[in-house]
Structures are given as structure tokens and as C-alpha cells.
Amino acid sequence: MRSLQRLLLLLLPAVLLAGCASTGSVPSTARAPVPAPTGPVEAGSGGRSGEPVVTPYRPPTQVAQARPQPAKAVRALLERARKQQTAGDLVGAANTLERAVRIEPGNALVWNRLAHVRLEQGRYAQAAGLAAKSKALAGGDAALRADNDRIIARANAHR
């Protein structure tokens, strides 16, 4: 009986230590870090691990990664397309947005805007495809993803 008590006493600190050390059923060190991308991160593609996302969709909350970016050219085209769409020139808006895609094919927002135009034109299959593409590029940008989901839902409702 005493040996058992002694044993327990000896183990007590160890138990306490263990209690502090354990972190759950799966060891935390089993999760590997996401390998850093070896290429440039496109604006609008978002962080993959849930970090705050920088897209032109809303004012950036942090400075985008420094890399040669044609952001200005794409912003200008996005603005032009917006004006065209408001004026009802949907064909023109689509042309302008396709030009923007060619310049920055990894930009989720551009694909999203193009999807909107196609939706307005009644080209539902195209709209759904473009929105899906935007979603795949949107990463952690929840608002953009949600908007794309809305486009897909509306497009599918018509098909």
C-alpha cells in the first residue's frame, strides 16, 4: 500500500506535467505548415490559410505582397466595365473584362465581374462556370465566395 502511495506521489508531478503538455487527440506537430508558394501571389486570390484577404473587392486591410503587379491596368478596366454595364452595354463590358482576365488571369474578382455580366445577359451556363472559377481563385475571401455562390444558384435556377 505504501509503495503504491509512493508511486502515485512520484507520478503526480509527471501527471501534472502531462496535463499541461497534451493538446488533444492528434499531436499538433502532425500538421505540416502549408508550403510557401514559390510563385507570385495574385491579388484577389486570397490567403489560403484564412488570413485577412487582400482583394480589390473591398479596401485592403493590409498591404499586398510586393511583386510586379498590373493592378492599375486591371483597376482601370474594371472601372470601365462597371460604367459600361451600368449604361447597359453588356457586350462592351464583357469585352473589357475579358481583356482584364488576359492581363491578370489569377484575379478572382475579374472572373466574378464577368460572371455577373453573363448572368445579366442571360447566359446562365457561362455565368455559372465563370463564378465557379472565381470561387476557386477566391481562397479565403468569404464575401467573394458567397457572391459567386449566389450567381451559381441564380444561374442554375434558370437552367
Added chain:
Amino acid sequence: MATRKKKVVKRRPAKGAGRRGKRRNQRRSARDSGWLKWATGLLVLAALVVGGYALHLSQVVRVKFEGKRWAVPARVYARPLELYVGVRVTPEQLQAELERLGYRKVKHPRRPAQWSRAGGWFLFHTRPFLFWDGDEPAHAVEVRTSAKGVSLLRDVQSGRELDLLRLEPPVIGSIYPAHKEDRVLVKRSDLPDHLVAALLAAEDREFFRHHGLNFRSIARALVANLRAGRTVQGGSTLTQQLVKNFFLTSERSLWRKANEALMALIVEARYDKDEILEAYANEVYLGQDGDRAIHGFGLASWFYFNRPLDELKLHETALLVALLKGASYYNPRVHPERARKRRNLVLELMAKQGFISPEQAREAQRRPLGVVKQKRHGGGRHPAFIDLVRRQLRRDYREEDLTSEGLRIFTTLDPWAQAQLDRALDAGLRRLEKARKLKPGTLETAAVLVSPQEGEVRALSGGRRADFAGFNRALDAVRPVGSLIKPAIYLLALSQPQRYTLMTFLKDEPVRLKDARGNLWKPENYDHRSHGLVPLHEALARSYNLATVHLGLDLGVEKVVRQLRRMGLRRPMRPLPSLLLGAVSLSPLEVAQLYQVFASGGFRTPLRAIREITDAEGRPLQRYPLEVEQVAEPGPVYLLDRNLVEVMRAGTGKGIRRYLPEKFEVAGKTGTTNELRDSWFAGFTGDWLGVVWVGRDDNRPAGLTGASGAMQLWGRAMKALGPMPLGLLPPEEVVYVWVDPKTGHLSAEHCEGAVAMPFIRGSEPTVEAECHGTSGIGGFLDRLFR
């Protein structure tokens, strides 16, 4: 009159007159009036015939002048170069584009189509251009660029920085009618003054005064020719020359000449001088380009000087007019001295008749011919790409509309990329042939370069001879693809994460199958060995045949076929096990279509060569919109792409490091067929997807694997293009987990030999591996109390 009659009547009777004489007189007068009747009748008949014939000719003239006057071929444009701060356009690329557009290098650019350069600092003045989406006016711009790309783009006039500048697209060719005439139509108002002056001076001094024929000049020519002993001068008017050009045959009989004279008169009667001049300017024959006939000054200006008619200088215009006397005899590229003499004569005549001053004439005579090198012959540049454009058009247009309506076709071709590709293929093949002691010319090739996200065909090569308009191997060389098919099978597997992950062990064991006829199929690995149990990613990276067959059979060959269909393959395929090892024949373009799905994260876009078509006035006729269809989930595609990166790092593609830096992220797959007949490679980076095939036209073994053959050419081309790295980013449903590579079990970072592998969330291994590695007390206690 009455007197005459009386006279006749009162004629003295002939000898032997009397009743007999009277009768004779009667007969004679009867004969006379009969003769008159005949004469009148004949005259009337003749008049009718001539008149009728004239009417007929008049009709011919009318049809030629009105109605469908000239078949204007469809003009094919490459992509317009877009400039903006940050775009990777080097000074060399920008200069090449300006030269391609026929811009003139000057000290101070002041007019459209002029440029100057000092290192990376460019000043140039663009031409206005009617795009498919509107007018782009001319701009005077300042551009600063370097090897890193454009750093400044400014409008010279306003001083403001420009967000974006789209240069006019270069013309890369035409699609012209069967009789192979080509034109750039010009209007009377487009004809520069000194062109008209040259025509008058050299060909038809009194054009504005005569009525079709000029007898004075005919006489003058006769004298001059007699004196010289041969034909040195023509007496025909411009009108006559125009008429002559309308006939396709070059018969020079008297009958033909008479016809032409008559028609010239008719033309002058029906049309005014301006209309005749315009028709003339568009009709005359001015040169030959292989089997393409150059008609009209508009096209001749491009053909000889690579710029539009209104940008020509005096001496250049004079040269074109000089060619009227014989485009082949005076061909400036073949007989420069003759051409120069004739040109200078034209200038002299212009001065003599007061159209230009003697100083102007002298100055122009001193100038060199200025003719640019003839672009590679054989129906324009880039015949393989234009062939693809034609085929895509054929779906929507009849041949007649294509070749006669003056359509403007805006394509996706990147001429700079095409040039890099052509050079790389040529040099690569020659190096391969030399290394293997093959006779030069034994090997052939085909290649396609595509933009991964938008599916635009940027360059296409139908064979090692870039300018050759022959068999288009990129579209028509349908060859077994071998291992290139494997990624599709592995994608199908990875799309079922509960069954397959990158670490799933496959059986790389012998296969023996009997087909319907009882024949035995016993495929083998490249090294003729079986490797036992291998993880899925390794089976793909090393292209193990046996493991792939087992995997494919487990999945079901029909399901594999369906996967291929989803990815865009239209070709009929038989769901046989041999399909799993690529016993299916595809063209390089079809392979590119397949790999575009991998390169775009699972979004299939039908590969396009055309963006837009407008009519001759710029009205849009047809658009080829950007369309994407999601055909695979992003998670499985990411896993597959990572696997294809492994192919290039540690698998069959690792020899790529000869061309690309060690750390550069690139994905690809090699493909080799039976007996090394076909060598394939398909690979992609951040901004390029390329497929290359190497083999022999006679289908004999080339003795090259995918890696030793096609991949070498691909690498060489890619190096020249300067691509962006792949930059794969894992989608939301992918997690990275440390595993033990030998067992596939869960491991930890500190464990010896552990590697981080991606998995679809929920499919990660749960069984733990033994861990050998320093960990510290925390880890030890963790494991103790789990």
C-alpha cells in the same frame, strides 16, 4: 435629186439600143438597186452585230465594275500587344513588335507609325485602329522598359501616365479565294497625290482628257518602239490597262486588242475618271508571293515596304509605279538594278511634266530602293496557325464568305512566342539528330502553346519548317499518346479521396490479360521490372505501367473514358485496357486540350484561336467568348498537379533542369510509345501550357523517350519564353500532413524520414507510424498519455 433621176433616166441608150437595150438597162438598174439593198442590209446587219456586241461588252464591264467587284480576302490579325506598367515586355520584344507593324525608325517620331529608341526608352506614335470593341485613336507615347518589363507608360501630349495601351494587332495573313488574288482595297481618296502624279507621268499623260483611247500616245509609242527595235513604250491608256487586267488570260492577239479598245471606250462612257482610277489602283498586278498574286497598290505597299500606302515616300511610290511595266521583270528583290533604273525613269518623267521639282526628283533618285525582305513565302506567315483559324471558321462561315467579304479576324496568336517556339524546335531537332547520328531532316515535330487559364492558342507549329504550308502535324498527326494519358487516370482516382490518396499503395505487379480474341496482353514497365507495392504518387512520377493498369482496371476503363470525355476529348475511344497505357491516338492540340484542365485547376475551356470577327467596316459579326466549365474538383486537381511537379523534380522529367532553374516550379508528364516511335511531352508553368511531339513521318522508331526527345524541345522553348513559376496554392479542402513515406502512415515533423504530403480533408491517414527521431519530453509524455 430629181435631176439625177432624170439624168439616169435620160441616159443615152447603149449600143444596140432599142427594145433589147431598154431591157438591158432595166436589168442593170435592177442589179444596181439590188446591190444597194444588199449593201444597206449588210450595213444594218453589221451595225446590229457591232451594237449588240458592244451591249454585251457593256454588260461585262458593268458586272466587273459593280456587283461583287473584287473578292477581298479575310484579313487575319495576331493578338494586339497590351502595354501597362509591370507587363513583362522587354526592349527587344517591343522593338520586334514595332518592326512587325511596319513602323519607321526616325530620330523624332512626329507622325503615326514612327518610333525611336535609346536603350530601354522608347518614343513612338501609334496608328489609329478600329478594334472589335471600338476605335483606338493614335497616341504619341513614351515607354520605358527593361529586362524586367515596362516601368513607365506615358502619353506624350498630355504628359499623363497611361493605365493601359493596346497597340494595333499585326496582320499575319489572309484567307483568300481559290484564284489566289490578294488585295488591300483603297478608295480614290486614299490614293496619295504623288501616286496619281506618277501614274500620269509614266503611264498615261492625258488620262483626264481622253475618252479611253489616246491615238497620239499610240503613235508616239509606235515611233519609240520602232526606233528602239523593241517595246519600250506602251501606248495604252490607264483605262485600256484596266480592261486588260480584267481578263485572266494574257492573250495578245489583234482580236483581243480590238476588244479591249472597245471596252475601254465603253468604260469611259459609263464611269467617271475617279471611279476608273480607283478601279485601276485596286486591280493592277504588282507582284507574286508564291502562289499568291499581289493586286493593287494597297497590298503592294505592304508587300514591298510593310507599311500602308499613305505612309510611302516619293521614291517608294515611284518604285511601285515602275512595276507596272512588268512586276517580275522589274522585281526589286530579284533585279534591283533594273528596278532602280525604271524607278528613276518614273521620277524623271514626273519632274519633266512638272509634278515634282527637279530637286525632289534628284533626291528621290539617290535613295535606295527601301524594299523590305520578303516575308517567308508560301501563303503568308504562320501557315499552321492560320490553318487552325480556317478550321475554326469553317464551322461558322461558308468558304465564299470567308474569302470574299473582307472579314477581319482577330486571333490569339502571339508572334513573339511563335518565333521563340519555331527557333527552339528547329535548334532542338538539329541537336537531337546530331547527337544520335541521324540524317538531318529525319525527325519531325509538332507543338502547341496555350495560355492555361483562358485556353487561347498562342503559338502553333505544324512541323520543323515553320514557313511550310504542308501537313499540319499539330492538328493532324494523330499518334498514340502513351504515358501522357496517365494523369487523367490518376485524377479520376484522386477524385475519390475515400478510396485513393497520393499515398495509396498500388500493385506494380505483372499483368496478364486476354482480349476478346484470346490474344494475351502482357504490358511491362520501362525497366522491365515490377516494383511491388508503390505509393500512388510514385507510380505516376516514375510512370510505372503495371501499377497504372491495375489502378485503371480497379477504377473501370469505361469510367476512365468518361473522365476523358469530361475533359474535352471528342474522339471515339474503345474502352480497352490498353487505353490505360495510352493506346489511343491524339493530335498535339487534343493533348493540349486535355492538359488545359490540369493547368487551370479543373476548369475546361475549349481551346480557341479566334477572339472576334468583324466585317470590313468593323461591325462585330462573331464573338468567341471566354467559357469555362468545371470538370473536376479543385482539391483532386491540386493533388494531381503537385504529383506532376514531382514528375519534374524527381521523376521522369527531372532532366528539365537543363533548361529551367532548380527551384523553378513546373509540372509536366513525359510520354513514350512502343518501340520509341513517338516522343511526347506536356507541361505547364504559371503562364504557359505546352505540348510537344517528336517522331518520324514514316512512323519508324525515332529512338527517343519523352524525356530525351520532346521534353528537350519543350525545355528549350520554355527557357526562351521566360515563364512565371507555377505557384500552386492549395484549395480550402486540402490539408498537409506529415507521413511516413514507406508506410503511408501518420507521422510527425520531427520523425526521421517524414514528409509533408497533401490530402483532401477527411482522407488523411489515421494509423500512426513508428517514429524514430529526437522529440523531447513533451513528445514522449504526449505519446504516453494519448
